[in-house]
Amino acid sequence: MPRRLSAWLLLLTLSWHNAHAADQLDHWLRQFQPSTLTTTQQRAELNWFIQAARPYRGMTVRVLSEDITTHRYEQQVLAKAFYELTGIRVIHDIKPEGDLVRLLKNQLQGGPAVYDGFINDSDLIGTHMRMGQTVVLSDWMKGAGRDLTLPTLALEDFIGLAFTMSPDGKLYQLPDQQFANLYWFRYDWFTRPDLQARFKARYGYALGVPLNWSAYEDIADFFTHQVKVIDGQRVYGHMDYGKRDPSLGWRFTDAWLSMAGEGSVGYPNGKPIDEWGIRVEGCNPAGASVNRGGGTNSPAAVYALQKYLDWIKQYAPPEARNLTFSEAGPIPGKGQIAQQIFWYTAFTADMAKPGLPINHPDGTPKWRMAPAPLGAYWEQGMQRGYQDVGAWTFLKTTSRPQLDMAWLYAQFTVSRTVSLKKSLTGLTFIRESDIHSPAASALAPKLGGLIEFYRSPSRVYWTPTGTNVPDYPQLAELWWPRIAAALAAEQTPQQALDQLASQMDESLLKRGAKTERLFAR
Template sequence: MNSNIPDWITQELQPSTLSLSQQQQELQWFKSQAVPFAGLTIRVVSEHIDTHVYESEVLAKAFYDLTGIHVIHELTGEDDVIKKISAQMVTGLNLYDAYINDSDLIGSHSRSGAITTISELLTFEFGQYTLPTLDLNDFIGLQFTSDPFGVIYQLPDQQFANLYWYRSDWFENSNFKSQFKLQYGYELGVPQNWQAYEDIARFFSEDINTIDGIRIYGHMDYAATDPSLGWRISDAWLSMAGVGDVGLPNGLPVDEWGIRVEHCHPAGASVARGGALNSPAAVYAIEKFVDWLKYAPDEAKSLTFSEAGKWLATGKIAQQIFWYSAFVGDLNRPNLPIMDAQGFPKWKVAPSPVGKYWKKGMKSGYQDAGSWTFLKNTPKERQIAAWLYAQFLVSKSVSLKKTLVGFTPIRLSDLESNVMSEKAPYLGGLVEFYRSNARNVWTPTGSNVPDYPNMAGFWWQYVSKIVDGTYSAKQGLDAFAKRVDEHLAQLEQTMVNAKCAPKMNPIKDEAWWLSQPGSPKPINQQVIKGQTLPYEEAIRVWN
């Protein structure tokens, strides 16, 4: 144990929004509060992304040097994190002392009775183990980790969004601009709707086809039969099409999964029960997802989430409608074909275009909020030690440097800092996104999903059969919606004592539901014309 706090502050934990003396005081608090737990070894687990690699390899060591608490910070796949936390809930065995898992599980956590809430930890032993400078109001994603009644179940550790990504240098090319205008009748720019995205995809894949002898593509995606295909669609693809209702964070009474909720009780996903998972808007969304694969590289159908993320760095892709900002670090490395000689990106991010069923006031896309979660069956001593580690990783002494490593911001004070203003031109619009109101409109899966660990797996099982042609989009979504309804009905029987347990609506004729206001929405036969905006105007939408 080396408790030389000044060394860590000056050699690793810079920059920070705190002064050196403020950092000294904050880290001294951790050292003092950890005295009863010195020599303890705790285990935590998180998804394998750059932010968590930094935590595991650098910050865990810093925490040990400061406190004497040894942390085994394990990294694994997102799907495996969910399996591990589910296993601990089911078996009662203390497999890990804390988890960093997506806030997508908020509906499961709030109904499980298995979670020690953040609200409880904040008041444990009169707040003795709560960092005085934690400053919950500074967290930009706390609304995503709270239930409908305001109880905080998880503490955000990292956040990233899915945004529209495009090659701004190609879009600003005068020859491409004039050719596109001549062919499609409007300006080449940031697409505002799905028709414009489709036109641009066709333009670069078929009309331009090659640049400097290199085959290029107007679209990029992934569709391998793999759990990540489920995240691709469940992570709010339907919301961009306009499947759900107006209302934030997830649409009321129908959310972006197509689940209808009545007074916090999930009531059905199929149109026959007032849901929208197999509605005309959902069919439209999935048909576009499959159809646009023809504008992507042939390999796209066999790629997973992590494999597809590497393609943009090759310089062969013109745009991607759904790109995870956690990949920023992979796309701004020197000498990549998508970087210029001065170290600035040749790409930008902007608001994702929306489908023809989308209305103003609906959520616009997905944001991942990986968050600290604590289970009741963890021994109290180990839980408090893990709570101290969690607070260290999100503290103001640490958070700005961590943001610059992984580009997954969690604090407004970091985003508004001069450091981020100086970094912004190198990040293609990411800082502008997080400084705008858009950070509240791109939202994770919400509390309508009462059993995320099991229900999330349904997505890839059914969507993969649509991709491979086993089902049409309508057939696949009908089967999918039926399966979700069956699962919700089972939960209605087993969750009888749970807060906000499912209460299924009776089956009615689909035509009745489709004639009601809001979602599920009747088929929209309107022919949509593509619409684009210059980048400067497009980002104003975020404000």
């Protein structure tokens, strides 16, 4: 082929690729509206990703997250957008959280490198900072990953960053989604004059958002055993889940014991005793049982487990005992549940869908959310509830360029170009700018109090698992079999928690010296 013709074809090919890339960029800019950035600023961010990804075009990266609406949006929309813009193919797998933790644990312990990045809960911060196998992002962004770090990432805009740091200020994980457990209730039922009158006559005080577990129990009894039927449908005063499954453990480790009043006063987690009942001496987890100065089998913890058992048996639908976390979440949307004390706002997107019996025809909710009531042992200054921060995590064993590509994709999923649209889809806000955006204000009337909660300064008192837990994957596995044994009446609550505390003590003692050495690095 003549040299002049060859050059002409090359120029033609480059021109076609450039035009195609411009078309793709314009297409995705339209998809990523609204945004807190201007279109010009969004275009600049997307162009940065296109340029930074050039060395990796045609390559593939594989990441893993749990199954919630936000991650399905990432899998179905953002992975495709990233590929079309950068040429990097993303395999974004979604699995139940129990499987995710197991797979992450395998790689942390030197197993096959199946995934190049994980979106896992910041509950593992104590594990990551002690094991020494996790990329320290604050170091990475200043060092090897400096040229691959988005200049407009704006870390100061993330609302959950403190939960993904070690006590010395090192950043181990980058927040991707965030939600809390709050109290959920049927506002339309609570404000009906006939039900208000019946409740006042029976219990002697007004029907309203309960402040303590005693009032919650009265309301549960009222709707389950007194009202029974509303609009021809059997109703219940409580909802929960109880299947023998790893998610049954999260029901408790996600701050249920601290909501009852187990644990020490202190923020973000009780010190020296946290919401798992683990006591630390300095930085060393020293014990979980009362015998070793912990609180896992304390009177407050036994009270917390007993109330869980009483309520799920007496006030929840019969099928609740056979449901997992994921299966139980959407149940209030069917219209039979009056209230739920331990409800994750990750299910807000499911609850806000048009046509559900819990929403008015105009899309506004018949339900509301509020701070959860607190148990008999709770004192001012204790943790108020749990907040989940799902965050990007990378392991040192991941090879380059896989780590580079995973880091680019992670930043893409949380960049200000896409974060507001993602937040409005999954309702798991991570950025202050998104929470205070006009789009969030416009949507707020349909979200039952979610935006108001995240705009409130009190949101900081809902916190994830803290740094007292040195090996989340291992210790979390101990919880759900014991809770399941108590639910099946195989053990009393005291027996179940005594055994759990003993198992935790054994685990903590085995790794005590190693934990202290790793922490000191």
